[in-house]
Amino acid sequence: MATPETQAEIEQILGQVPSWMETIAAPASDHSWGIFRDLTLGETELSPREKGLIGVGVAAAISCPYCTHFHREEARLADVSEDELEEAVSLASSTRYFSTTLHGNEIDMDEFVAETAETVDHLKEQEAAPAGAD
Structure with missing residues (x-):
């Protein structure tokens, strides 16, 4: 108490x-x-919208009905739409899915970090490329 x-x-x-x-x-x-x-x-540093969406995603990923209910209401107070709530849950589901794949298959962490760095570099190059350039 x-x-x-x-x-x-x-x-x-x-x-x-x-x-x-x-x-x-x-x-x-x-x-x-x-x-x-x-x-x-x-x-x-996070806005109420961001906090609500993170809360919904985490609550869904840990399968907590109490947290899910609270954070959905918290997000709605911050004007998060139903479509955004659904997307947050889908993103959490995707993250959990791939986490299970990575852990279950014991993917080498050093290799994963290196590949992620290469992917990020590629995505940055794509963003920087002028429109129509391939």
Whole structure:
């Protein structure tokens, strides 16, 4: 259970102290609120839209219905469209799919890093090429 000061802050910001926050053990409750407040709700390098889309993607990838529900609502508050939410979930699915392929096939990390660098260089060259040049 969070300290009375932290509980008051949570209620001020969220309008209530969600029941799930009350289940966080005392040694971690104030700290856990700080992480949530500062990263999810605070001003950071990421916009609320970006945070919402990342949250939806991660929640879908870890198959957490609680996080999925929360982050979809968070994203909607930031004017993320349903199409964008679907794309974020599809991107998370794609990342998880290829991660499984890479790990399951024990792809050599050094070779992967080298190939990725070559691919990035190629993509940069394609971006820099004048229109119509092949």
